[in-house]
Amino acid sequence: MNFWQLLSYAAWGLSALMLLWMLADAMSVAKQYDEEYLMSSREGADELTGQ
Amino acid sequence: MAKEYIPEKQSGIGQIIDSIFILVLVYVSLYIPLLMKADAAAEAAADAPKPTWESLQLSPVVQEQWVKLGYDAEKAAALINSKFDYTIDPMMLLLTAGIIIAYFVFMLKASDKEYREVISEKFGDK
Amino acid sequence: MSNASTSAAGSERISMLKVLNPFHIWALGVGIVLVGEFMGWNFSVAKGGAYGSLIACWVIGLLYTCVAMIDSEVTSTVAAAGGQYTQAKHIIGPLMAFNVGLYLVMAYTMLEAADALVVGDLMKSGAAALGYMDLETKPFVVFTIAFLAWLNYRGVFMTLTVNFVITLIAFLAILVLFIGVDPTHSGTILKHKELLTDLPYGWIGVIASFQFGMWYYLGIEGTCQAAEEVRSAGRSIPLGTMGGMMTLLVAATLTWFICTGLMPWQYLGQAITPLYDAATLVGNTNLQILLFVATIFSAVASANGCINDASRAWFSLGRDRYMPSFFGAIHPKYRTPYRAIIFLIPIAVSFAFTGLLDQVITFSILSGLLGYTFMSINMVKFRKMWPLGSIKRGYVHPLHPFPAITLFALCVSVYFATFLGYGSTLLSIMGFYIVASIWFTIRRYKFVKRGDQFTMPWPRPEGY
Known part of the structure; x- marks a missing residue:
């Protein structure tokens, strides 16, 4: 197998790893934290009042 | 204050259905024309000398x-x-322009109606 | 004592971090857009010839200058993650905001797909230059998207600083190439006299080329997506955005000059990586390597910014229930809109896989164009509903309503330009937004909390 084929496989492999990591992390966050807390952010205007 | 509208909370299944719907819409309206174009390009044969x-x-x-x-x-x-072939088919031009204009008019009108509901709930009826 | 981040019950709210300064804004804006000089702008040469492309570059530069002026005013006054989406909620209404949110998601996701497509194609060219023919592009396309999504998933600050460095390198590469083609000695490397032709389609071709003239600048309005995370929005956003426009005008003109002096227009009009191809024609291996690296950097910086912006727009839609509320979550550790980031990955990957760069770019351009049309209407209403002095504005743009009127008129010309040659793409995009709008009105609006749509500390608008 030459360098380029190796590089291609590495690209596929790393991509799969990162995608799976994100999915796994998202699922573990859902288990650990209350849905209400995760959704609790509010659109902000406090930034401007301080100017 | 206008009577506050308490929206229903959407179930998990409902959310999944809606997520799938929008994904399907993206693929159907945007992807399928691409696939048709790819076919058309592949078909263009070279018959000339x-x-x-x-x-x-x-x-x-x-x-x-x-x-x-x-x-x-x-x-x-x-x-x-x-x-490129830039000959303008007047019917197509009118149709396309009509669709774009109708889209914006519909959007502005419907939005304004919804917006007044937002304002009257936030600030109270005048 | 209570502060803005605790609710009445005293429980903590989650929010995104405020760590960005004007250079970050410049990097976000230019970083998304500079790739347009390395690929895509040249499709305007196919539509109208080399001179058509140059005219488009400057006319559309005017369009975007209006966008930058208007955008700076509204965004520095409405500092929220949703950017133009939030503006639409406050000035026109929920359905418009829903569409604007979609414009943003689609424009940036398609641009991201185009970026990944270019990286894949460049890897293939690079391998070919080194002797390995027909390298499969798909693994590199997926890797680009997966890696950048992963970076974005993990946090904002790091990715924007990275953006700043690689954007700078890409811009400097254009300058180096410009010097490298010996511009003062016309004829030695650059062959404008022989390569530049009359307008191949006449003046209608010039108008037609406006469509891809957009690509030189599309995305600069993305600076306002970061508004919720900026330390001082009223100052940073106008500074960063205007600075970005000036950088882009310089880069666009240089790019045109270099490429039209080296390649026949029919080739240039369909090239995937015009600046890299220009460097290969000069015959200097170092220049070729520099442009290879710079093209990859610009595509990566752009895709990075796009994931950033698209995911924040999708997140905002979810937070307000315009889309399923599931997407309105922020990661407790990384403080990013992580579910939106994941959801958008398959869309970007599948469009990048088509390999049809001009079509994917056109979807992005049209979504952006619809957004700019909205922006011109929005600006007029904004000044009517909240006249100067009625609310605190971070920045007030001059000469209103001329920028808004100019912007509207130029947008109309670009719809017509797209109709010429890409009419079916135009219709399919309109179909998408029309069906989505109907769906929103019938199905989604009932989940929306009415009064909560209005989050700015402003008084009741005039006329309502």
Whole structure:
């Protein structure tokens, strides 16, 4: 197998790893934290009042 | 204060259905035209006689650049001869313009109606 | 004592971090857009010839200058993650905001797909230059998207600083190439005299080329997506955005000059990586390597910014229930809109896989164009509903309503330009937004909390 084929496989492999990591992390966050807390952010205007 | 509208909370299944709907919409309306174009491009066959550098009548400098780019006469001819057709079909132009205008008008009107509900709930009825 | 981040019950709210300064804004704006000089702008040469492309570059530059002016005013006054989406909620209404949110998601996701497509194609060219022919592009396309999504998933600050460095390198590469083609000695490397032709389609071709003239600048309005995370929005956003426009005008003109002096217009009109191709024609291996690296950097910086912006727009839609509320979540550790980031990955990947760069770019351009049309209407209403002095504005743009009127008129010309040659793409995009709008009105609006749509500390608008 030459360098380029190796590089291609590495690209596929790393991509799969990162995608799976994100999915796994998202699922573990859902288990650990209350849905209400995760959704609790509010659109902000406090930034401007301080100017 | 206008009576506060308490929206229903959406179930998990409902959310999944809506997520799938929007994904399907993206793929159907945007992806399918792409696939049709890819087919059409692949179908465009070359029936004309094989072109040569002489038949293309390019200046020496221009021809030199084509060659540097790795193009032979046949490949270059494919690009040189594919031209856009800008003849305007008045019906299509009217239809397209009509669709865009209708879209914006519908959007502004419907939004305004919803917006007044937002304002009257936030600030109270006048 | 209570502060803005605790609710009445005293429980903590989650929010995104405020760590960005004007250079980050410049990097976000230019970083998304500079790739447009390395690929895509040249499709305007196919539509109208080399001179058509140059005219388009400057006319559309005017369009975007209006966008930058208007955008700076509204965004510095409405500092929220949703950017133009939030503006639409406050000035026109929920359905418009829903569409604007979609414009943003689609424009940036398609641009991201185009970026990944270019990286894949460049890897193939690079391998070919080194002797390995027909390298499969798909693994590199997926890797680009997966890696950048992963970076974005993990946090904002790091990715924008990275953006700043690689954007700078890409811009400097254009300058180096410009010097490298010996511009003062016309004819030695650059062959404008022989390569520049008359307008191949006449003046209608010039108008037609406006469509891809958009690509030189599309995305600069993305600076306002970061508004919720900026330390001082009123100052940073105008500074960063205007600075970005000036950088882009310079880069666009140089790019045109270099490429039209080296390649026949019919080739240039369909090239995937015009600046890299220009460098290969000069014959200097170092220049070729530099442009290879710079093209990859610009595509990566752009895709990075796009994931950033698209995911924040999708997140905002979810937070307000315009889309399923599931997407309105922020990661407790990384403080990013992580579910939106994940959801958008398959869309980007599948469009990048088509390999049809001009079509994917056109979807992005049209979504952006619809957004700019909205922006011109929005600006007029904004000044009517909240006249100068009635609310605190971070920045007030001059000469209103001329920028808004100019912007509207130029947008109309670009719809017409797209109709010429890409009419079916135009219709399919309109179909998408029309069906989505109907769906929103019938199905989604009932989940929306009415009064909560208005989050700015402004008084009741005039006329309502």
